Amino acid sequence: MILGASAAIVGCFSFLRKRALVGDAIAHSILPGVCLAFMVSGSKNPLYLIIGAFITGWLSLLLIDAITRTTKLKSDTAIGIILSVFFGVGILLLTSIQHSGNASQAGLDKFLFGKAASLTKDDVYIFGTIALILIAVVILFYKEFKLISFNPDYAKVIGLPVQFLEFMLATITVLAVAVGIQAVGVVLMAALLITPASGARFWTDKLSVMILIATAFGAISGFLGSYISYIAPSMPTGPWIVMCLSMLTIGSIWFAPRTGMLAKFRVQKENQRKILIENVLKLFYHLGEKDGTFKKQRSTSVLLASRDLRIKELNRGLHLLKKEHWLRKKGDNWLITQSGLNEAKRIIKLHRLWEMYLNQRLKLEPDHVHNDAEAIEHIITPELEKQLEKELNYPTKDPHESVIPYAE
Template sequence: MELSLTARNVLLGATMLGALGGMLGSFALLRRQSLLGDALAHAALPGVCLAFLLTGSKSPLPLFVGALAAGLAGSLLIFATVRWSRIKEDSAIGIVLSVFFGFGIVLLTYIQKLPTGNQSGLDKYLFGQAATLVKEDLQVMAILGTVVVAAVALFYKELKVLSFDPGFGASLGLPMKRLEILLTLLLVVVVVVGLQTVGVVLIVATLITPAAAARQWTDRLGAMVLLSAGIGAVAGVIGSLASATVPRLPTGPVIVVVSSGVLIVSLLFAPRRGLLWALLRERRVAGRIRRENLLKDLYRAGERQGSFAAFVSWPQLMGTRGQTSRELSQSARPLERSGLLEREGDALRLTRAGLAEAESIVRKHRLWELYLTRRLELPSDHVHRDAEAMEHALTDEAVKRLEELLGFPATDPHGRPIPARRSAA
């Protein structure tokens, strides 16, 4: 597909913006300053308007300088408000955002009423119009982008400390306040770079959405920064190509939609944090708990009957926990396949391996009850529910530690025997 000069400009500008926004957005996300980028974008609007009023020119450099100055002024006002008043940071961000944006709208309305106001094109800074990017815009974006990338590469370790543990950084003698100002300055630069492409309203999405998507896939900051930059760049490429292919399709919103789609996929399917995998893990854990409870119920029934060789009827097991026949069958089938229990008609009993497994579960339950009554001095009738949960979470190492701590006890607080260790073989 042959791209026009305008389409190539849009492609380059959107790709640079996506990569820079994703990179800086990672640090903003980790520092829980997602709204800061939004406030800086809104604060930049009056700077653009004032630069036009002072110079009467639409050339990119004066407008970039004006937006940069206004963004810095907004960020300094946020810092000053938080430091010298009792207003919290989120409230200060909201105040600066609304005041600066309101002032920018007033100036924009005034400019529109000037004889040359309709030709200024400043209204495009609200929602962005990537098609207006020209060679001079790209040159300024490239210079500022190079500065941002160089600063991040140079101060990466310091920014890492700032993102995760600024208190530790201060104890090492690192200038954390200066680093915070540096990061804010870099955010201002990226915001200014993206105003013409996606606009004041959507710029925060290019910062936070790729970073939030990348965060679902990794726990390493370096990988997160690179992945976030990649997601932002790909969204920029797809958005610009889509707008070049489909008439009257705006580039900025498409970029945001693409990155949001990546975020949705990440939220659902990321291996460790994805909602789908979390749901599957929960189902597996719930199934394991039901199976362990069935083994424990069969053990207790054997205790009451005085023999673990006898079969326990299906209705009796259903009544123990109020299970339906279908739920009980779902728990019994995998245990039967694993050789932990035997089924004869509508009755079940433990195998030798199943008895060893059931004893292990019951031992955890009764040891934890004894620990709560001896160490925490809880009444014996208040420990069962907690032990019901802990019996499925205690590791073998924790059980050994409990036995040593309690002096290898023989009975629980209710006088019931604590099963001894037994090999499944």
């Protein structure tokens, strides 16, 4: 749990600095470090392994940086090179260790896919301490990390020790990866780092809240993953942690308020509804304008004949309007109410004002303005309406010589 949480916190900054793939490179580069540490020390003491992991993890960062700085290669290429070279060396070392006949090597290959369920008590203490240190560093340097993620040049100019801060941030990233790898392994580590942050981004526009949500995602997934492999021992922990994380993130993409897919879908639906009822209302106005009276009852067939609408849509619109008390039903016929008429006038007015605006300001011919106004009439706010009226100096007629109805 705590592993998931600490990786998530650090991952937020990688995400915001658009360094998502760097975590992956570090994770892969850690493997040779772990193997070398084992070969040198001859034990699986987690402290040695982490030191080894730390060294090669950092080395990979420095190399990526050096490649992008001194050659023409871009950072994605550099990351790709470093990732595969280090991982290749790691696998090479791992294979040679496995064939060396050293009895204590068993389990080293767990680094590939993680071994969260089989952590020893010592492991837990060491990783727990490191995770707490990471969290403490982030809290301590929170506002500085925020600034160097947003605008590093400015941080440099006001004299912040940007190099030192970037060093700290890189160090805690390497540490978080080195620790997280124990749980989910090299291959899935990038998910632990970046997925919580990307999911959390959907829920909030505040960095502090985003970090908290990402942390919660990391912790919950860590807990669920371990729990699943605890009740069903044949289930691997690491992949389940990542599965849970992915679920949370996919869920965020769908259900987050405002930014989620569902919310966007709802807005679309609401727009369609608004457009439909406003169009039907306009229909009553146009008919009334033609006949010189708005008090006449209209049958469905008359309404259908005067505008290109499907009968199902028309009926839906009529009933929605009835609910708003903008229409009244008399037998099989429909009658517009006073409040309905006011609303219809407002929409017609917006339509004709917009036509005027296009005609005058965008120099469009009168026969080119109608279709545009059909769409724009539905979204003009009262504030914009006032601005339009004022700018056009309260015109009485639109470019087609139709009267612009103002509210009495």
